[in-house]
Every structure is written in C-alpha cells, then in structure tokens.
Amino acid sequence: MEMLGLCANCRWMRMIESDRGSVFYQCGKAFEDPRFPKYPRLPVHSCTGYEATTADP
Template structure:
C-alpha cells in the first residue's frame, strides 16, 4: 500500500516524516507536533482532514530520461 493510501493526507504532507523499522514497518511522525500541542506526534492514520496540511513540494530535477 502506498503512503497516500496508508497515511491519508499525512502521506503527502510537508510536515510528515517517516521512519522505516528493521522489521519493515513504516512509522509516521508529525513534525508540527514539536511546536504545536494541537498536533499528535503519531497521528492516527489515515488522516482525512487536518488544518495543518501543506502539500509536500515536488522534488527538484523532475524525472530522468
């Protein structure tokens, strides 16, 4: 399952950070939680609505070829 389906909005949010465990699990942290107590450090995913959502910028350079 891709991140967008698994994590909802968080899967495409600029404030989300993922961490892959040795066992293959992927965890998601909300970086907004560091400075704003309204946000959970580990939001219950999938998130379908969030006032803090900001789209993750597209990667520089585009696609090769």
C-alpha cells in the same frame, strides 16, 4: 501510501523505521504546536496543519 491519507504528501510527515523494521509516521508539526499528535492515527482525512509537499523543478 493511500493508507496514510493526507500524510502521504504532507511536508511535515517523517517516516521513522525502528531497529526491528516497524514503520511509524511522525508529524513534524507536533514539535512546534501541541495541538497536533506526534504519531497521528492513520489515515488522516482532515488536518489544519496540512501543507502539501512541493516538487523541485
């Protein structure tokens, strides 16, 4: 997951797998704010929309 940068543990990241087995990483933040790309170039090192995921206890 290191190749994803910040996306690896961002609450907005969604992994999309195609019928052919290709994997894409979609930014959920893009659906509410057009400043964010729907499919960002990876790895993402800086992002104003980044929110770390929280682990449930």
